[in-house]
Amino acid sequence: MRKVSDIVKFAGLLAFVSGFALALASDGARAQTAGRNDTAQSRKTVARKPPAAQPVLSGKPAERLLVEAAELIYDNDNNTVTARGNAELHYGPRTLQADRVRYDRASSRVFAEGNVRLTDETGAVVTGETMELTDDFKNGFVDALRIQHTVEMRGQPVRTRFSAPRGERVDGEQTTFESGTYTACEPCKNNPEIPPLWQVRAAKIVHNNETHTISFEESVLELAGIPVGYLPYFEAPDPTVKRKTGFLTPRFITSTALGRGAALPFFINVAPNFDITLSPAFLSNQGILGQGEIRHRLETGTYIVRASGIFQTTPSAFLPGPLGAGDRDFRGAIESKGQFYINDRWRTGWDVVGVTDKWFLDNYRIRNSNITTDYFREAVSTAYLIGQGDRSWFEARAYYFKGLSSYDWQKEQPIVAPVIDYDKRINGPSFLGGEVRFEANITHLDREATDFQGIPRTGSYLYNPTVNGVTYPLYETCTTFTRSTCIIRGLAGSNTRASAQLSWRRTFIDDAGQVFTPFAYLRTDAFFVDPKNSGYQNALAQTISTTDSDFSGRVMPAVGLDYRYPFVSNFGPLGVHTLEPIAQVVIRPSETHIGRLPNEDAQSLVFDDTSLFEWDKFSGYDRVEGGVRTNLGAQYSVVTPSGWYANVMFGESIQVAGVNSFRRGDIANVGLDSGLERRESDYVGRFQLSPNQNISFITRARFEQRDFSINRMETGVIARLAPFAPVDLSMFYSYYDAQPQLGFNNRREGVIATATYHITPNWFVTGSALVDLTHYIDVRDTFANAYTAYLANPVGAAPVYTNPGRTYLAGLSVGGGYQDECTTFSLNYIVSPTAAALGVTERNRTVLLRVELKTLGEVDLRQNVNIATTADGIAATR
Incomplete structure (x- = not known):
């Protein structure tokens, strides 16, 4: 060998x-x-x-x-x-x-x-x-x-x-x-x-x-x-299999109204691009809840259809209408989502949900991605067609809003169809240069009943509730529309608006580094309003237009100049420092038809550093800013080689000539209490500091122009402290001063914070909290209703107002868990507010246990631990 x-x-x-x-x-x-x-x-x-x-x-x-x-x-x-x-x-x-x-x-x-x-x-x-x-x-x-x-x-x-x-x-x-x-x-x-x-x-x-x-x-x-x-015997697909017919992890249900039960999902792999999931839930108090889902991927797109329904055996477990669905034998929901590509530039799709009643999804604990927020629960359905070019965008949509809280009145929810947007940018002609932009929008909506809100009273009363020297006036009631007592959030009837804007801008930089950007635009709007004629709605219709069905138009031309002069200096290890004064002037005629046109999409007006240099500070098309206005400000920034970044910005807006669009409120009083209603606006500022890529501090505020008091402030920090500390956290504080002409008679103040502490690479604890620091709404409204009744029939002693306290734990989640390459375990205690059917805001306390064994499956166990509560639409829960 x-x-x-x-x-x-x-x-x-x-x-x-x-x-x-x-x-x-x-x-x-x-x-x-x-x-x-x-x-x-x-x-x-x-x-x-x-x-x-x-x-x-x-x-x-x-x-x-x-x-x-x-x-x-x-x-x-x-x-x-x-x-x-x-x-x-x-x-x-x-x-x-x-x-x-x-x-x-x-x-x-x-x-x-x-x-x-x-x-x-x-x-x-x-x-x-x-x-x-x-x-x-x-x-x-x-x-x-x-x-x-x-x-x-x-x-x-x-x-x-x-x-x-x-x-x-x-x-x-x-x-x-x-x-x-x-x-x-x-x-x-x-x-x-x-x-x-x-x-x-x-x-x-x-x-x-x-x-x-x-x-x-x-x-x-x-x-x-x-x-x-x-288990004496069971079979499962191996980890290489992503789709195989068979049973999935069961889901267990425990509820007073539903009883005890379990959902047994069964997955059917019809084809590599098509599957069905059937999830019947067997409930001891209500019978069998049928649930099913179809997923289908085609050559040009995909769609999903989910459906659920039940013939209730014990409808009396729920409140009768209109506070619940206790008078219904059958309840159900259907939802669908799809998107298809017509070609490389066009796509169409939908995301819709329909329910027999507003409480069904919550009562039967059916998860739905279309449901938004705990405070204002609603399901938004939409269908769309979108086209995108190299420098153009087209989008057509339709919307249907379904209110899912007991205090929602569906007749106040609009049906919006269509909403069409088009945006096109091209190079300017040779004699102008720069960029030309064309924007267009068409919106049509229908609403059965006007959505209105009373303005807090400011006059004298027979009895004014006062606590610690602070007076809490009662709200006006809107039996008929008058501008001094009512805010109109949405007008009954049909409303169609067509808007178009053609704009031009070009930037010049001279040898000294000064940046000049002249611009011009022409905006046109056409309104077709057909209000419903009944009661206060008729009075409102007469306020909006002179006839029951009317046409109104509006034209707004403008020219302006944006000027910036950045001074840049490099201080080596101390970084690059930039000081940039900014001045902008916009010249245009006054806005016409203020307060005599509907306002559906321009009610969210926030004046801060992000909107200071906007040509038009309104958020939508229904309002347009007019008059001659100049916007002044400056910003200072520092960027160091070690990664530090800091930025400070400050400025204000001044109405030079013409009618101030923010001084004269429309039917929703938009513009009033905004910080822009006076000739010289409030000051706005921003401070941002990022010592490194893991930590960011940001504060933005609006200051009273006369005494520099704070009218609005948002400040917070986002930090990931590893490797110095195994902590991830974020905390934000918000303060909004009272805006009585918009329906907010008291200041709003709150804190939201989240944090996660990694005890070891596998073990962690986490928590989050939302604290309302000015919680007056529920008790004030309850007292207002009682005092209104007392004024109508002053028999017996007048109701006594008590201080509800300044803080309210609006939301809380604390827990912990373990996570590694094969296992995820978490246990959380969750407190969330819910507006019950009887109009009482309560805390819903829940313990949530989640266990996932990777490749085997996962189990969620949720248990309500309230001592006693009245859940939304449920007769009684203990």
Whole structure:
């Protein structure tokens, strides 16, 4: 036997043993002496058919065998060929590695010993102390078997592991584990004998690579080595499968109105691009809640349809109408979402939801992504057509708003269809240069009833509730519309508006670095208003227009100049400092028809640093800013080489000539109490500081022009303190002064904060809180109603107003959990406000437990822990 120091490589057609046999035949002159062992000394490539006396393998002819080893030994006495010393054999997509590999030609078996590792075509890794395989690696037995497979779940790699004292591999497609275990957890590095966080132990585990299923017989789920669950038999898809027909993780339900029950989802894989999920929920108090979902992906897009419904066996568990759905036998909902690409520039789609009643989704705890906020619950349905060019945008939409809170009146919700927007930018003509932009919008909406709000009273009263020297006036009532007592949020009837704006701008920079941007625009609007004629709505219609159905137009031309002069200085390690004065002037005529046109989309007016230099500070098309106005300000910024960034900005807006659009309120009083209603506006400012990319402080505020008191302020911090501290946090404080002409008679003040502390890389605690620092609304309104009744019938003692307190915990979530590569566990206590059917705001207290064992499934358990509450639409819950 002669050893070779280099790696010996053989390549042959067909199968594992063919390579050895052909290598032996080609070197037969040195293998004729009985008992003599020869060592190959050179790399040989064999491409001829093996002799008939030798076994012919059934492998693919195109697959070649590549052998790498420190030495290759031929033993003719025992009819074996052995590769020894870091042996590595590649056959097609499969690779076998071991300290020693011996092939028995008589039995066509391969015996691998020592650190055996077999990698198949799927990437799965089989390890063991010894392996006995057929010559194509597809069949055999393995001692101390372990299999590791890496799959991707939710964009993250997950490794799954099988192990058993002994396993059998059949046809390369099926592996049987006797007394086996399965887990997705990494073994302990310091003590791999310790049981993983979770594993499934079974008398037999069969992994079928052809059907991609794993079956467990006499199985037990263990947590940290402790048995917690038993199933005599179950089957599940292996981690490589993303879609397979079968049952999903059940969901358990506990509620006084619904009783106890469980939802059993069943997934049907109709086709690779089409599936159905049926989730019947069996409820002890209400019967069977049917739920289903269809998902279908087509060549040009995809759509989803969900439906749910129930014939209630105990409707009396819910309040009767109009405070609940207790008078309904059948309740249900349907929702759908889809998007399709017409071509590379156009797409269309929808996102809609319909319910039999506003309480159904909440009462039956059906998750819906279209539901927004805890305070003003509504479902928004929309359908759209969108086109996008290189410098253009087209969008057409329709909206339907469904109020889902007990105090919502659906007749006040508008149906908006269509809303059409078009935006096109082109280069200006040669004699002007710059950029020309064309914008257009068409909006039509219908509403059955006018949405109005009373303005707080400011006159004298027979009784004024006063606490600590602060007077709380009562709200006016809107029995008929008068501008001094009512705010109109939405007008009954139909309203159509068509708007178009053509604008031009161009930037010039002179040799001194001054930046001049002249601009001009022409805005036109046409309104078609048809108010409903009943009661106060008729009075409102006469206020809006002179006839029941009327047309109004508006034209607004403007020219202006934006001037900036940045001074930049580089102070080396102290960074680059920039001081930039900014001045802007806009010249235009006064706004016409102020207060005599509907205002649906321009009611959200916030004057701050972000809107100071806007040409038009109104948020929508229904209002347009007029008059001559100049906007003045300056900003200072610093950027250092170490990553520091700071920015300070300050300015104000001045009405130079013409009618101030913000001084004369419309039917929603937009503009009043905005900080822009006087000739010289409030001051606005911003301060931002980012010491590094992980920490940001920002404050923006609006200051009273006369005494510099704060009218509006928002300040907060977002920080990720790692690696200095394992903490992520954010905290924001907001303060808004009273705006009585907009219906807010008291200041609004609150804090929202969230924080997560990573105790270890796996364990964490987290919390969030929303605190209302000026919680007067509920008690004030309750007193207002009682005092109004007293004035109408002054019998007995007048109601007494009591201080409701200055703070209110509007929302709270505290909890913690554990997360690693195979397990996610979290436990949270949640407090959220809910407006009950009887008009009482209460706190809903819930404990939420969530456990996810990756590749097996997840379970959510939610339990309401209120001592007593009146839930929205539910008669009684304890």
